[in-house]
Every structure is written in structure tokens, then in C-alpha cells.
Amino acid sequence: MESTLAKDAELALVEATQRLSPEQRVEAFLAHSRLMVELYAAGRELRAAEPKLRP
């Protein structure tokens, strides 16, 4: 089953991206990748600290 809402949301995402220039999109890729790695590292640190928090 295909969701019209999901399809509309994806089209809006595509349109929003296309308002950026190709150069801005590549810069956004770099920023997004840096943030993703930071988020992953933060989650890993939290998981590593978890056992110490448990009684």
C-alpha cells in the first residue's frame, strides 16, 4: 500500500533540496556526515557508560 502523505512528504523534500545549488548540496552532505558521526560517537559513549549507572 502506498501512502499519499509519504509520497507528498518525499516530493516536498526533493523540492526543498533543489532550492540549494549543487555546491550547497555537497557542502550539506559534508555537514550531515560530520553530524551523523558525532551522533554515533555520542551514542557509543552513552552505551559504554550505561552499566556504570545501573545499581
Next chain:
Amino acid sequence: MRTRRPGESALLLLDVIELLVLEETDYAVIGALAASVHGVVRASMDADVVLSVGIRAAVGLERTFRATGLRTVLTHGDIADPIPGLLRLEDTHDNRVDLLIGLRGLEAAAFSRAIEVPFQGMSVKFIGREDFIAMKVFAGGPLDLVDARRAIAAAGPSLDLALTRRLARAFGRDAADALHRLLES
């Protein structure tokens, strides 16, 4: 080296491209970076590039990249593998660039159709939109098909449908059928 931390494969790519240009090796950026140019921005841990060279030249390239301090691994595809070889390059921050040593079904003209995008003061060659879509329907994974669908949506009426269909057919029946389904949906 431009990289300072993890998550900067796009910057490692610039170092790699500088060397490829020095070695007079034609290339085109593919993968998530190309998806960001042709469709929607999405993060990735690596940068993917297809080269116009064969395995023999890749052996020399591996030596050249290793001499710069990068970790390198050159693997060979078997006879049935559409990718004849893969040269993986990694820096000390685990940023990674994968160089595909050709791709069966990809036209040599794909390199002349590549588009140039400025990035961090350099001009970077990205695979053209129609070639990108054809490669994605050939790869055929769920994320590949999402990338292809978004690139088609972003292109709108400017997409060269006849070229895209021809390029997909060059990758085989499955790719042509997958493209047909995407265009019909």
C-alpha cells in the same frame, strides 16, 4: 590532507581527486554524494568514485595512494562481478573513499557526460543524472531505488528519458524493468 576528524570522507575525496588528476585518470563521483547532487542530501560514511581505468592501472594507483600515507586495499571481482575491482582508501580518521575500477555496463561516454560541481575551491566531476539513475536501478537495493526515484522527481521534465532507458538497458533486463516500474509509479 584536508581531513581533521571522522565524517569527512568528502574532504578525503578532494585529496584523492587531486592525485587522480595528476595521474591523468578519468573519474566520476557516484554513490551518496552524487545522490546529494541529483536528488536529496543524505549522509554516508564513505565517498564512491568510478574510474575509467582497468585493473593493471589500479595496481599502480594503489602504490601511489599508499605512498601518501593512506591505507589501501585493492580487491578483484570474480568473473561474474559487475565491478572488476575495488580500491579502498582510508585515512587515520577512518574516512573512506572507494574507487570502483570500472563497472560493467557503464558506457565510456559516461565520463564525458559527467558534470562539474565546485566544492571547497575545487571542481569535482559527478556522474551525470541519467547515468546515475541507470546505475542506481542496476544496483537495485532499496536505498538505490529511493535515490533513483528522487533523482527522477528532481529532474522533472528535463530528464532525458530516451537516454536513461538506453543506459539502463545496457546494464541488463532487470535494470530496464526496474526503471520502467519507477517511471510508471
